[in-house]
Amino acid sequence: MGDNSVFITGAATGIGLGIARKLDQLGWRVFAGVNRTAPTELLHGASDRLTVIRVNIADDEQVKQAAATVRQALGANGLKLLINNAAVSGVAPGPVETVNIADFKAEMDVNFWGPVRVTQAFLPLLRQYGRGARIIMVTSASIYFTIPAGGSYAIEKHALTALTEHLRMEVAPFGIEVTALEPGGVRTPMTGFRPEQETHFWNSIPQPLRQQYQEAFEYPGKGLSEGFEFESIETYADKVYKQIISAKRLRPRYTLGIGVGMLPWMHRVLSKRALERIFRRLLRVKAPA
Ligand SMILES: NC(=O)c1ccc[n+]([C@@H]2O[C@H](COP(=O)([O-])OP(=O)(O)OC[C@H]3O[C@@H](n4cnc5c(N)ncnc54)[C@H](OP(=O)(O)O)[C@@H]3O)[C@@H](O)[C@H]2O)c1
Numbered sequence: 001m002g003d004n005s006v007f008i009t010g011a012a013t014g015i016g017l018g019i020a021r022k023l024d025q026l027g028w029r030v031f032a033g034v035n036r037t038a039p040t041e042l043l044h045g046a047s048d049r050l051t052v053i054r055v056n057i058a059d060d061e062q063v064k065q066a067a068a069t070v071r072q073a074l075g076a077n078g079l080k081l082l083i084n085n086a087a088v089s090g091v092a093p094g095p096v097e098t099v100n101i102a103d104f105k106a107e108m109d110v111n112f113w114g115p116v117r118v119t120q121a122f123l124p125l126l127r128q129y130g131r132g133a134r135i136i137m138v139t140s141a142s143i144y145f146t147i148p149a150g151g152s153y154a155i156e157k158h159a160l161t162a163l164t165e166h167l168r169m170e171v172a173p174f175g176i177e178v179t180a181l182e183p184g185g186v187r188t189p190m191t192g193f194r195p196e197q198e199t200h201f202w203n204s205i206p207q208p209l210r211q212q213y214q215e216a217f218e219y220p221g222k223g224l225s226e227g228f229e230f231e232s233i234e235t236y237a238d239k240v241y242k243q244i245i246s247a248k249r250l251r252p253r254y255t256l257g258i259g260v261g262m263l264p265w266m267h268r269v270l271s272k273r274a275l276e277r278i279f280r281r282l283l284r285v286k287a288p289a
Pocket of ligand 1: 009010011012013014015016018036037038055056057058084085086087088107110139140141142179182183184185186187188189190191259
């Protein structure tokens with residue numbers, strides 16, 4: 001069993017940045033995967049243990065190369081923790097009826113196939129670490145509700161949730177634990193309502209259908225983010241460390257963030273119909289005709 005080491009994707013911004021910085025401060029050996037954004041914030045005040053690795057998780061070769069770099073740095077020790085954090089949103093806007101399939105595939109290539117690629121490439125290193133090695137899949141609290149006409153992201157996170165469930169059983173015999181982190185309400189470049197998103201969203205639906213959808217619901221996401229509280233990446237990273245990374249044993253999933261903790265409970269106790277009524281009201285969607 002080696003030292004505390006982590007490979008985390010999407011570490012230049014948001015939740016990934018918060019966690020990478022936190023673990024670096026705690027003395028971990030951090031391998032920080034970054035894509036297009038310069039890791040300026042990440043490197044500011046970072047220790048010399050932290051290694052930045054440029055990796056686009058939609059690219060097979062780059063992912064394999066990232067794993068080779070980490071393997072070479074860690075030698076026989078193996079990797080303790082893999083955090084599949086990177087994702088995109090808003091690439092494939094629109095209702096199922098009109099969503100652009102090429103855009104949907106491109107988004108899925110990052111949000112679902114990305115973690116598949118990364119997990120395949122890094123599992124040998126985790127197995128080398130042995131008992132105590134862990135994988136955290138960052139999914140989303142959006143798997144607990146439906147955002148009509150904004151489904152692609154949630155659908156991809158549902159797929160990632162299924163992958164997490166499956167993987168947990170498969171790798172448990174090697175002593176590797178797998179969990180899903182289901183965030184919500186963290187202030188990052190991905191969250192918050194932006195007017196240009198609304199325009200982009202509506203423009204993705206061809207006329208005359210656009211008008212029909214506009215009459216059926218307001219912009220998906222607006223109802224959720226208006227007046228919604230967000231927490232900082234620092235506060236969030238603290239919680240992730242205390243509740244997940246330092247836990248003796250991992251729970252199968254952690255729904256973590258402001259206002260999202262009760263979502264799994266609501267799913268257990270309420271009927272599908274009651275849940276839909278609540279979310280329809282929250283998201284300002286018209287009742288069924
Ligand atoms: N913030 C929340 O409240 C919230 C809620 C639910 C779920 N999440 C999940 O939390 C995770 C982190 O998101 P965030 O909120 O922290 O947003 P974020 O700051 O936008 O982080 C996403 C990161 O993923 C990277 N990334 C995107 N495409 C990539 C690719 N092809 N290859 C490698 N890296 C790529 C981005 O780098 P570039 O910008 O350089 O491409 C970015 O650093 C995501 O999985 C997200 O779905 C967050």
